[in-house]
Amino acid sequence: MVQTHTTNQLQALQQQVEGRVITPQDADYDPVRQGHNLSIIHYPALILVPATAKDIVIGVRYARAAGLPIAVQTTGHGIPYPADDSLLIVTTSMRGVELNLETETVSVEAGVIWQDVLDVLLPHGLAPLLGSSPHVGVVGYTLAGGIGYLGRKYGYAADSVVAIDIVTADGELRHLSTTENSDLFWGLRGGTGNFGVITALEFKVYPVAQLYGGNMTYLGEAARDVLRFYRDWVKTLPDEMTTSFAIVKLPDIPQLPPAIRGKTQVFIRGAYTGDLREGERIVQEWLDWRMPVENTFRVMPFSEIATISNDQVDPVATYATNNQFTELTDEAIDIIIQRATDPASHIFANELRNIGGVISRTATDHSAISNRDAQFIYIIGTPVFDIAALPAIQAHIKQSQALLQPHFSGGAYFNFMAGDEAAGRAKDVYGTAHYERLLALKAKYDPENVFRFTFPLIGKHAAVKA
Numbered sequence: 001m002v003q004t005h006t007t008n009q010l011q012a013l014q015q016q017v018e019g020r021v022i023t024p025q026d027a028d029y030d031p032v033r034q035g036h037n038l039s040i041i042h043y044p045a046l047i048l049v050p051a052t053a054k055d056i057v058i059g060v061r062y063a064r065a066a067g068l069p070i071a072v073q074t075t076g077h078g079i080p081y082p083a084d085d086s087l088l089i090v091t092t093s094m095r096g097v098e099l100n101l102e103t104e105t106v107s108v109e110a111g112v113i114w115q116d117v118l119d120v121l122l123p124h125g126l127a128p129l130l131g132s133s134p135h136v137g138v139v140g141y142t143l144a145g146g147i148g149y150l151g152r153k154y155g156y157a158a159d160s161v162v163a164i165d166i167v168t169a170d171g172e173l174r175h176l177s178t179t180e181n182s183d184l185f186w187g188l189r190g191g192t193g194n195f196g197v198i199t200a201l202e203f204k205v206y207p208v209a210q211l212y213g214g215n216m217t218y219l220g221e222a223a224r225d226v227l228r229f230y231r232d233w234v235k236t237l238p239d240e241m242t243t244s245f246a247i248v249k250l251p252d253i254p255q256l257p258p259a260i261r262g263k264t265q266v267f268i269r270g271a272y273t274g275d276l277r278e279g280e281r282i283v284q285e286w287l288d289w290r291m292p293v294e295n296t297f298r299v300m301p302f303s304e305i306a307t308i309s310n311d312q313v314d315p316v317a318t319y320a321t322n323n324q325f326t327e328l329t330d331e332a333i334d335i336i337i338q339r340a341t342d343p344a345s346h347i348f349a350n351e352l353r354n355i356g357g358v359i360s361r362t363a364t365d366h367s368a369i370s371n372r373d374a375q376f377i378y379i380i381g382t383p384v385f386d387i388a389a390l391p392a393i394q395a396h397i398k399q400s401q402a403l404l405q406p407h408f409s410g411g412a413y414f415n416f417m418a419g420d421e422a423a424g425r426a427k428d429v430y431g432t433a434h435y436e437r438l439l440a441l442k443a444k445y446d447p448e449n450v451f452r453f454t455f456p457l458i459g460k461h462a463a464v465k466a
């Protein structure tokens, strides 16, 4: 049960920590609690902005004594539920990044975003397994797997993690690796924020200084042909090439230039990490097939990787979900294109990310990540400019999923999923064997579901059955 904090208790907590304790009465409560996804509006009972791992230990112990559930937020890109009446630990002050050149590993503190890691690695010609946006938090992204433009070559980011420091629900700081607390180490690589507050993460990085990368734009009218060509093309690609297909329906709003306002565009995005001339040759296959209206593929320094997807940077309300395909049939392609171009749809983007490569060849048991045989993650995602339109957006997505159900592989991926849907899809994300193993870990390390504001193993905020 949630207890009221006395002024004395709060003062004592503030005196113990190096960071800051923020209450609803404080002036910066609103800006600190609000994350990037503006559809998540939450009112925590208390906020802790820790400066150190020790602060997190103190915060977790305080919350347990006060009967508060605990939420963690770095950027607020991916927190699935409003963390009302919780202790919200906002990690933004813990931004340390340490590179070990000998082992080619990096240690990061809880609040590091990918741009912080790039700043340290780029001068050494090394690259991390970030996703399409450098503004995303390293820990949140990695805990659910983490798939980016080096994915087919080096795998999910979680598969490259070598050590984790975590404060579990009993308030203990634990070090995890393949040799220490290996059960939890297995579960955290894919199992999201279900088991505690990560204070630090150590992972491998890779020698990639340059890419042959960019994107090609085709007109919406060509979408079906482009997706069929894309489906056949990716089957021929080496691991060095990771790509995606996106069909984007631009809203008819005055903020956009008239030439593209209300139009549909198709993008082939990708990055090649091997011999750059070979990357150019592979992309040339598209130019020989049909010239795009724009082509930005070029040799680029790794520092420019974010220009491939050009993700939104400023805070916005978003909604997203995903399913997976092992095979993309002509019939499935027809449904995807018909639904994405439906004039009644308010959905901005339908994206197919091609996975496979080393992901499919990594042992099933390596980490909690499942569905390694999937070839595509199919993401339906959109900014929600008008929150009143959300029910119509969700209904349109549900209809699309129902039509495509016979074609899906059954798998899903938490990183591109909104909370309402995530609450019922853990079995799709993990498959039965990994799901049971994760549930047993949850019962062992967090039986009271203190860490409930994350992509859940069990229904929204439910209690864990031991």
Ligand SMILES: Cc1cc2nc3c(=O)[nH]c(=O)nc-3n(C[C@H](O)[C@H](O)[C@H](O)COP(=O)(O)OP(=O)(O)OC[C@H]3O[C@@H](n4cnc5c(N)ncnc54)[C@H](O)[C@@H]3O)c2cc1C
Residues within 6 Å of the ligand: 035, 071, 072, 073, 074, 075, 076, 077, 078, 079, 080, 091, 110, 130, 131, 132, 133, 135, 136, 137, 138, 139, 140, 141, 142, 143, 144, 145, 146, 147, 148, 192, 193, 196, 197, 198, 199, 311, 312, 415, 416, 453, 454, 455
């Ligand atoms: C523009 C954009 C691009 C993206 N591109 C990709 C991509 O290419 N590939 C991909 O895989 N994903 C991608 N994502 C999804 C992204 O990885 C998830 O939204 C992820 O959850 C974001 O992590 P965060 O720390 O930034 O967000 P937050 O909302 O701060 O955290 C997300 C979740 O992680 C948990 N968490 C965060 N820090 C900790 C911690 N220290 N201890 C315990 N739990 C913690 C939180 O409980 C929360 O549930 C993208 C998202 C956006 C908005």
